[in-house]
Amino acid sequence: MSHTQQNKDRLLARVRRLKGQLEAVERQLEAGAPCADVLNLVASVRGAVNGLTLELIEDHMREHVVAPLAPGNEASAAGAEELIAVIRRYLK
Template sequence: MAHTIKHKTKLLARIRRIKGQAEAVERALEAELGCTDVLMLVASMRGAINGLTAELMEDHIRHHVVNPDAEPDPERAKGAADLIEVVRTYLK
């Protein structure tokens, strides 16, 4: 079973929240809100997309590259854990 299918409910809930944020941006533009308000909404949406991307990448690393929690080689486990941390930091 693919990890995206395993976490399907959780991932779909995140996508639905992002969809709601996109609709809020659309409403703000239609209502001709100020650029600061629109930019804040877009920034929130970008943060949500980055969070989803980080989660998907971490799951991909753990399931298709190396799972640091199950890797017997301590050096490889640390390398995988470091990679996951870099991805999360980069996408913050």
Template structure:
């Protein structure tokens, strides 16, 4: 994944936020706050993990399969753009 610095920074920001959420869940369990509140924290974490997954799949498609923005074969470019849309829909 030797992609742009900008993209790497963005992905690192996402995983660090998820790590921070895991730490919040850990503190909540230690403090014995209600299960329902812990479950809501875990639900946010799951949403953030889906967001990271969609971003990583898009990166993979663009950099290791077909980049719809620079692909000269227009059929493949369209196929890759549609695939990115599908991935986003499934993981949103």
């Protein structure tokens, strides 16, 4: 079973929160909210998208890069964890 199917509920919850945030941006724009308020909402959407992206990348790395190589290949697992940490810092 694919890691996206195994974590489907968690991923869909993130997508639904994103949808709600985007709808909030739409409501603010329709209401003529100050640009700073809209920008703050957009920044939160960006953070949420980055969080979803990071979760998908981490799961992909662990499922398709590390797991097939894990038995006896600790260097690959360590390298993948280092890469995940770098990506996490980049996306925050």
